[in-house]
Amino acid sequence: MKYENLVLDEERALYGIHDAEIKSCTFAGKADGESALKECQALKIADCRFELRYPLWHVQQAEISDCILTDTCRAALWYDQGIHIRNSELGGIKALRECDNTLLCACTIDSTEFGWFCRGVKMDGCKLNGEYPFLQSRNMEILGLTMTGKYSFQYVENVTIRNSHLDTKDAFWHSKNVTVYDSVVKGEYLGWYSENLKLVRCKIIGTQPLCYAKGLVLEDCEMEQTDLSFENSEVMATITGSVLSVKNPMHGSIVADSIGEIILDGHLPPDAHCDIVCREQTEPTV
DSSP states (O other): OEEESOEEOSTTTTTTOEEEEEESOEEOSTTOOOOTTTTOEEEEEESOEEOSSOOEESOEEEEEESOEEOTTOTTOEESOEEEEEESOEEESTTOEESOBSOEEESOEEEOTTTTBTOBSOEEESOEEEESSTTTTOEEEEEESOEEEESSOSTTOEEEEEESOEEEETTTTTTOEEEEEESOEEESSSTTTTOEEEEEESOEEESSSOSOSOBSEEEEEEEEESOOSBTTTOEEEEEEEEEEEEEEOOOEEEEEEEEEEEEEOOSOSOTTOEEEEEESSOOOOBO
16 A cells, blocks of 8 residues: 555544555644554655654554654654664654664654663664653664763663764763763763763763762773762773873772872772772872
8 A cells, every 4th residue: 555645634544554655745734633653564654744743653663764753743653663764854752762673874863852761772873962862771772873962871771882972961870781982972970870881982071970880891981071080980991191080989990191180088988999090190189
């Protein structure tokens, strides 16, 4: 079945269709109907415009390309499985939630609360602006993401990120088993309360990073504007260049070219011990 060059605004306009192609259609109009493609299966959707709410819920296996989901397209993709989205614009609050095995390639996303409670998200070459993305999602693979956010990747598990630029406050809080390669991570209070967060050849920018962390690893990273780093953390870190200050690391080892200030103020338990090595000698401030 093929649907082409249609304007559809009815409630559940194409409810339950399967093995269908939808091309150059617009989901908008006076009827203001919701859930246009709910409970559908095996769809190919191309060059369409979605302006109405909840268009793609409980959809199984769909290919979406060159589409626009506007800022009025609220909660567009929920409870879906096997959705592949390419070269599309995703707007509207809560654009992706509770989905399994979603692939996004070359997409531009502007969505508050994007990607909550998802499993198996893969992203390649996307741009994302979102205040609170990826809450409690897991098993994600991300490549070439340019992101502006605030409270990003909180409570996520089993995530790999490569070659990305993340400009975000409070990223990776309470995360587990996250590895970031060859990326810039900019923000405040990065990675607090994380478990097994690993940063490889990354540039880390911003105040008070990587505190109260367990199993934290930095390999050949740079740190810029990073004061009061590693407080109460278990850390193994090798850093190229300088760190503004390190405060009360709990256990492990920190090696850097230089550290502007090492603060050991006695607020750690008796068994706390962290080796701090400066390639250029720095005297601790107590």
